[in-house]
Amino acid sequence: MGITLYHFPPSAPSRCALLVCKALGLDVDVQIVDLFAKEQLKPDFVQINPQHCVPTLTDGDCTIWESRAIASYLVNVYGKDDSLYPKDPKQRAIVDQRLHFDCGTLYPRIRAICFPVLFLGEVEIDEDKKASLEEAIGFLDIFLEGNNFMAGTNLTIADISIAASLSSIIAVGWDISAYSNVAAWFAKCSLEIPGYVEANQTGADQFGKAVKSKLAPGQI
Structure with missing residues (x-):
């Protein structure tokens, strides 16, 4: 049995998992689960993942969800070396910290802005959320x-995860030019992460278009 990735292109975490597959040169069967159409609630998918979220990865008898767990698993199992996820404890701890920062701080703050616009009918962004x-x-x-x-x-994989998250809000129209280190890094990632345009930018653009279509003018 091969690897199957249950994927929704507008989802930043889902794009992270796909980018790691691309970086490792893996042959993956990508199955689209449309969250906007609530396909994640279909019984056959809930049977695979009772939390019914994407990305979800199956590899033989192993089933994993949560993009950063998927990323570390894939490198540990299929990486030709440890460059994407160092085995040295100190280096790995820094990568893990950045991954946890994305999971616990950066992405939730992006989601706090975009989820209410996409699904709760909000058309304005709270200033506190912008500041956060x-x-x-x-x-x-x-x-x-x-x-x-x-x-x-x-x-x-920390760069891959954070780039996927940040690309979503940039696609909405967020300006990162005031952060020179981030802007230079983001430009570098778009060139150096394998398959970036196909596996990430296209989905980020879909996400950005969906959010912008619902926002009141001048919000970003």
């Missing part, structure tokens, strides 16, 4: 001070 996201991007700028990538000199 700006704070998170500011932290990224500090992480990158003196570093080429989020966890040091090399591209890792």
Whole structure:
């Protein structure tokens, strides 16, 4: 049995999982689960993942969801080396910290802005939510001070995860130019992450278009 990725292109975490597959050169069967159409609630998918979220990955008898868990699993099992997820405990701890920052801080602050627009009928963005996201991007700028990538000199799954998250809000129209380290890093990621345009930018653009279509003018 091969690897199957249950995927929704507008979802940043889902795009992270697909980008890691691309970075590792894996042959993956991608099955689209349309969250906008609530396909994640279909009984056959709920049987695979009772939490009914994407991305979900099946690899033989192993089923995993949560994009950062999927990313680390794929590198641990299929990576030709440990460059994307270092085995050195100190280096890995930094990668893990950045992944946890994305999962616990950056992406939730992006979601707090976009989810109510997409699904709850809100057309304006609360100023506190804007400030909260700006704070998170500011932290990224500090992480990158003196570093080429989020966890040091090399591209890792932390960069892939954070780039997928950040690309979503940039596609909505968020301006990151005030954060010079982040802007330079993001431009570098778009060129150096394998399959970036196909596996990430197209879906980010779909997400951005969906959010912008529901926002009142001048919100971003």
